[in-house]
Amino acid sequence: MTPSVQIDRLHTIDLQNPGHGHGERHDHGACVVSALERARTAFGDKGMKLTPLRQRVFEEIAGSHDALGAYDILDRMARKSGERLAPISVYRAIDALLAAGVVHRIESKNAFYACHAPHQGQERHIALVCERCQTVIEVSGADIFAAMETASAACGFKLSLAVAEGAGLCPSCATLLPIVLATDLVTQP
Amino acid sequence: MTPSVQIDRLHTIDLQNPGHGHGERHDHGACVVSALERARTAFGDKGMKLTPLRQRVFEEIAGSHDALGAYDILDRMARKSGERLAPISVYRAIDALLAAGVVHRIESKNAFYACHAPHQGQERHIALVCERCQTVIEVSGADIFAAMETASAACGFKLSLAVAEGAGLCPSCATLLPIVLATDLVTQP
DNA sequence: CCGTTAATGCAATGATGTATCATTCGGTAT
DNA sequence: ATACCGAATGATACATCATTGCATTAACGG
Numbered sequence: 001m002t003p004s005v006q007i008d009r010l011h012t013i014d015l016q017n018p019g020h021g022h023g024e025r026h027d028h029g030a031c032v033v034s035a036l037e038r039a040r041t042a043f044g045d046k047g048m049k050l051t052p053l054r055q056r057v058f059e060e061i062a063g064s065h066d067a068l069g070a071y072d073i074l075d076r077m078a079r080k081s082g083e084r085l086a087p088i089s090v091y092r093a094i095d096a097l098l099a100a101g102v103v104h105r106i107e108s109k110n111a112f113y114a115c116h117a118p119h120q121g122q123e124r125h126i127a128l129v130c131e132r133c134q135t136v137i138e139v140s141g142a143d144i145f146a147a148m149e150t151a152s153a154a155c156g157f158k159l160s161l162a163v164a165e166g167a168g169l170c171p172s173c174a175t176l177l178p179i180v181l182a183t184d185l186v187t188q189p
Numbered sequence: 190m191t192p193s194v195q196i197d198r199l200h201t202i203d204l205q206n207p208g209h210g211h212g213e214r215h216d217h218g219a220c221v222v223s224a225l226e227r228a229r230t231a232f233g234d235k236g237m238k239l240t241p242l243r244q245r246v247f248e249e250i251a252g253s254h255d256a257l258g259a260y261d262i263l264d265r266m267a268r269k270s271g272e273r274l275a276p277i278s279v280y281r282a283i284d285a286l287l288a289a290g291v292v293h294r295i296e297s298k299n300a301f302y303a304c305h306a307p308h309q310g311q312e313r314h315i316a317l318v319c320e321r322c323q324t325v326i327e328v329s330g331a332d333i334f335a336a337m338e339t340a341s342a343a344c345g346f347k348l349s350l351a352v353a354e355g356a357g358l359c360p361s362c363a364t365l366l367p368i369v370l371a372t373d374l375v376t377q378p
Numbered sequence: 379c380c381g382t383t384a385a386t387g388c389a390a391t392g393a394t395g396t397a398t399c400a401t402t403c404g405g406t407a408t
Numbered sequence: 409a410t411a412c413c414g415a416a417t418g419a420t421a422c423a424t425c426a427t428t429g430c431a432t433t434a435a436c437g438g
Contacts, residue, residue: 051416071393086419091395096416107297108352110394110425126337128346139340147332148315148355155328156360157317163297164353166337171345238435240385260424275388280426285385299394299425 028063035062035114039102048100057093058114061103066134067111067127070094106136107163130170132177137170217252224251224303228291237289246282247303250292255323256300256316259283295325296352319359321366326359 039058043050050058060073068076070090078084094112097103103114106127113127113136126141144164152159169177228247232239239247249262257265259279267273283301286292292303295316302316302325315330333353341348358366 049415053417069394086417087395088397088419089417092417107354126340128341128344128348130346131349137344137346139344139346141340143336144333144340144353147336148353151315151328151330151333152317152355152357155317155326156363157319157326157328157355158358158363159317159355160320160357162353162355164333164337164351166341166346166348166351168341168349169347174345174347238384240434242386258425275386276426277388277428278386281386 031116032059032062035102035116038115039097039100042100042102046100048096050100051093051096053089054093054096057090058097058102061097061112062114062116065113065116065136067106067109067113067129067136069109069111073112106165108165108167126164126166128166128168128170130173131167132169132173135170220305221248221251224291224305227304228286228289231289231291235289237285239289240282240285242278243282243285246279247286247291250286250301251303251305254302254305254325256295256298256302256318256325258298258300262301295354297354297356315353315355317355317357317359319362320356321358321362324359 036055036059039055039062040050043054056077057073060076061068070087073094074085074087074090077090094103098105098112101115103112104127105112106129109129115125115138117138124141124145125138126144128137128139129135130137141164145162148162148164149159168174225244225248228244228251229239232243245266246262249265250257259276262283263274263276263279266279283292287294287301290304292301293316294301295318298318304314304327306327313330313334314327315333317326317328318324319326330353334351337351337353338348357363
């Protein structure tokens with residue numbers, strides 16, 4: 001049989017605590033508040049303004065540990081406020097958030113996520129997207145970007161912009177998935 | 190003054206030999222023919238068929254050393270044949286070419302390029318896109334993907350798909366650009 | 379020759395992103 | 409005050425990227 005049943009079952013587990021692993025508890029409200037605090041700081045430091053619109057957009061992005069598309073954000077904001085912004089408004093807000101460095105773009109998904117563990121300007125990170133629960137986690141990318149720089153320089157290419165991102169199974173899903181599959185083998189002969 | 194004039198001047202130089210550096214000569218026809226030969230082999234090896242449509246699409250992609258968007262390909266084919274395919278036809282052909290491994294996608298540009306130095310399945314490469322002349326070059330990415338694997342494994346993430354790509358100045362543009370800018374400083378006080 | 383599968387054609391639509399121009403709002407020089 | 413300026417937002421339209429669903433044709437093995 002195909003694994004679709006198992007996947008559905010796993011997904012209900014995910015939904016108990018969306019985007020945050022399976023067993024852990026996570027105070028999402030506090031998490032967004034602290035992200036917002038860092039965002040305020042980042043905008044201040046750069047002489048930029050965290051306007052109400054930008055803040056609303058940031059709250060949507062930070063309020064999920066998934067990467068959201070611009071139109072997802074648009075939908076969520078419309079559901080909350082009752083009125084729908086023009087796409088360009090959200091894109092402009094996103095541009096400011098990107099410039100401030102408080103959100104990042106996942107090129108391979110055309111989607112955006114908030115830094116929850118901020119790399120204050122200095123350290124480079126890469127995004128890893130879980131294909132099961134969609135959570136985005138960031139890991140240090142120093143070695144990766146160094147390797148890209150080395151490979152580029154070796155052929156005379158002057159690298160000014162590097163993209164690196166991955167997809168696969170996050171720690172929670174990687175450990176849980178085999179268990180669920182094995183369980184199914186027993187319970188569904 | 191802004192560098193726009195310099196950039197335009199440089200661009201005319203680029204156009205003398207689009208996508209292939211500034212001083213070198215490049216037999217583009219032969220280059221496409223050999224790419225096509227490798228494509229035929231790749232399709233054969235994989236038990237896939239290089240159909241006429243797929244070949245036409247491949248020729249468009251391989252006929253440029255830039256990365257082309259699907260609608261660019263569509264436009265070019267329409268200009269040649271007089272009739273315009275539906276987008277889906279091109280996308281399906283691209284899917285086959287991607288599956289055969291003879292073209293690759295640049296996620297950060299939503300565009301496709303042909304391998305001109307084929308890595309027959311085994312070695313991983315990354316694409317570097319020149320921001321001046323748009324040429325795509327590929328360099329070995331073994332170290333980069335190894336670093337991504339290491340970084341992922343370190344945090345328990347099971348990486349199944351990795352994307353790495355860069356943008357900057359290709360060797361030709363990197364050496365030519367400063368010269369042109371310096372020349373302008375002299376000739377346009 | 380027939381049935382099956384792969385490939386293509388065709389129409390519509392969804393999804394993502396931008397150009398252009400008008401308006402609002404907060405500061406600030408006069 | 410008020411007149412102006414620049415940054416941010418609003419509004420409409422459009423451009424670009426990609427897929428769904430279904431009909432048709434071509435290729436291949438019996």
